[in-house]
Amino acid sequence: MPELGKYAVSVLSAYGVSLGLLAVLVGLSVARARRVKAQLARVEDRQGRQHHG
Amino acid sequence: MASIWEYANPVKFIRTTDRLLPWISVAAVACLAVGLVWGFFFTPEDYRQGSTVKIIYLHVPAALMAINAWLMMLVASLVWIVRRHHVSALAARAAAPVGAVMTLIALATGAIWGQPMWGTWWAWDPRLTSFLILFLFYLGYMALWEAIENDDTAADLTAILCLVGSVFALLSRYAVLFWNQGLHQGASLSMDAEENVADVFWYPLLVCMAGFILLFVALVFLRTQTEIRARRMRALIAREGAY
Numbered sequence: 001m002p003e004l005g006k007y008a009v010s011v012l013s014a015y016g017v018s019l020g021l022l023a024v025l026v027g028l029s030v031a032r033a034r035r036v037k038a039q040l041a042r043v044e045d046r047q048g049r050q051h052h053g
Numbered sequence: 054m055a056s057i058w059e060y061a062n063p064v065k066f067i068r069t070t071d072r073l074l075p076w077i078s079v080a081a082v083a084c085l086a087v088g089l090v091w092g093f094f095f096t097p098e099d100y101r102q103g104s105t106v107k108i109i110y111l112h113v114p115a116a117l118m119a120i121n122a123w124l125m126m127l128v129a130s131l132v133w134i135v136r137r138h139h140v141s142a143l144a145a146r147a148a149a150p151v152g153a154v155m156t157l158i159a160l161a162t163g164a165i166w167g168q169p170m171w172g173t174w175w176a177w178d179p180r181l182t183s184f185l186i187l188f189l190f191y192l193g194y195m196a197l198w199e200a201i202e203n204d205d206t207a208a209d210l211t212a213i214l215c216l217v218g219s220v221f222a223l224l225s226r227y228a229v230l231f232w233n234q235g236l237h238q239g240a241s242l243s244m245d246a247e248e249n250v251a252d253v254f255w256y257p258l259l260v261c262m263a264g265f266i267l268l269f270v271a272l273v274f275l276r277t278q279t280e281i282r283a284r285r286m287r288a289l290i291a292r293e294g295a296y
Contacts, residue, residue, distance in 0.1 A: 002094055004104040007169055011107050014165045015093070018111040018158045022268070025154045029272055033279045040286045047289060 061138035063281045070274040077271045084264030091257040099254075108166045109250070110258060114265035115158035116225075119187065122152030122269060123215070123222035126194075130212035140277065142208035143284065145215065146198050147276035151269055153191035160184055180237040183224040190218035204284060 004011050060066045092110035099106035129145035132138055163181065164174040175181065194214055201207035250258070 002104070004107075005098070007104045010165050010169050011104050014108045014111060014162045015089075017161050017165070018115065021154050021158055021161075025151065025272070026268075029150075029276055029279075033275050036279050036282045036286065040282045040289075043286050043289050043293075047293065 058136075058138070061136070061140050063140055063285070066140050067278050067281060070278060074271060074274050077267055077274070081264055081267035081271050084260050084267055086264075088257050088260030088262075088264050092254075092261060096253055096257060102170060105166055105169055106254060108162050109254060110261045112159060112162040112166060113258060114262045115155045115162065116184070117262060118265050118269050119152060119156035119159050119184070120222050120226050122148050122155060123187065123190075123218060125273070126152065126215050127219045127222070130215040133208055134212050139204075139208075139284065140281065142204075142212070143280035144273060144277045145211070146208075147280050148269075148273045149191055149195050149198070151272045151276070153188065153195065155265070155269070156184060156188040156191060160188060178237050180225065183221055187218070187221045187225050190214070190221055194218065204287070 060069060089110055093107055096107065098104050126145040126148050129141040129148070132141035133145070160181075163184075167176070168174050194211055197211050197214055198207050201210060
């Protein structure tokens, strides 16, 4: 850990806030991508069966 | 050579970005890891700003992407208005939350940095104020997409909002040049050697900026794929209801 002196709280909170926001953004993007992909596959599958059934 | 308009085809876009996404994601993570570790652990303190100079590795790349994300949305919106390619409208929609988070990071790290250096978290300085307005434009843009049910109408209206907001995106970039009375310093990264940051800070900053750009591209690709699939799903469900 580098010596941050009297500004340690400022520097660490800047890194904490930024990396936290980036992690939330990436996490939500990946989660929604998976959810929508699975939902679309279900709808396409359902419609495929209706057309062939 | 393939025309760029081929990628306006949703299937072609998804197939191409599927191939690129893993590489861009790995490159983004690698650049961010190298740049941030280099900047945080292996750079000295600044003689005036002390260790707060380490905030530059987050603040500057985030501010860079906050402005450029809006400019990317502007180009995509213009393509939608002129050529009516759905993928471009959906790419603009996909980029908005990424740009909003980048703007929020720039504002938050700026406030955290400003408190010890300027003695205040916030000032109604031209650059800070134009960045806050840009953030509000991002929120308004996302809210407008959610508020309108018809995708094409939403794309039209958000494209107009994007054109208007571009004024503030440009102001955010050039505010320190237009008005000289603010707290925020002028450009730190100009080509003018007298104004530029020292090399010891500059090289890790360059790697961090590359990381933020690659992260933005990866997220926009992923989120555009999601928007394309969501649009197709809405169309299929609507067709189901029509039978």
